[in-house]
Amino acid sequence: MFEVNQVLDPALLQKTIARLMEHHDALRLRFHLDGKSWSAENADLPNDIPVKVIDLSELDTAKQKEAIEAEAEKTQAGLDIDQGPMLWVVYFYLGTNKPGRLLIVIHHLIVDGVSWRILAEDLQAIYAQLANHPASEEPVQLPSKTTSFQYWAN
Numbered sequence: 001m002f003e004v005n006q007v008l009d010p011a012l013l014q015k016t017i018a019r020l021m022e023h024h025d026a027l028r029l030r031f032h033l034d035g036k037s038w039s040a041e042n043a044d045l046p047n048d049i050p051v052k053v054i055d056l057s058e059l060d061t062a063k064q065k066e067a068i069e070a071e072a073e074k075t076q077a078g079l080d081i082d083q084g085p086m087l088w089v090v091y092f093y094l095g096t097n098k099p100g101r102l103l104i105v106i107h108h109l110i111v112d113g114v115s116w117r118i119l120a121e122d123l124q125a126i127y128a129q130l131a132n133h134p135a136s137e138e139p140v141q142l143p144s145k146t147t148s149f150q151y152w153a154n
Contacts, residue, residue, distance in 0.1 A: 057095035
């Protein structure tokens with residue numbers, strides 16, 4: 001859960017997560033149990049990017065906290081290793097002059113402590129680039145991919 005000091009644009013957040021999922025193959029992984037063995041596949045980018053925006057600005061601080069906790073539990077329970085998504089992003093708008101919250105839920109099969117830092121940096125970079133150049137069709141500039149999932153798996 002991140003505290004965000006600016007109001008996030010929901011459409012821009014959705015584009016940001018789509019670009020993040022394009023760049024990081026592991027965010028599109030699916031795992032299948034066939035009898036006694038597991039297999040993994042890299043799925044295409046989903047049509048519905050897993051982003052929710054929830055306006056809690058009408059609630060008092062205590063009720064906002066309760067609503068965030070309830071949604072966080074529900075979101076974590078909604079991860080599906082077989083069909084996806086393996087990632088959910090929820091933006092909580094808490095009101096004018098109040099920092100919002102950005103919940104990012106990713107299954108442990110596809111993220112570790114080092115990956116979290118990289119994903120957070122890339123998310124911030126993508127959002128900033130898209131916000132600064134909203135009409136641009138140029139690709140977002142991120143550090144080059146390191147090892148592809150396929151190469152790593154082999």
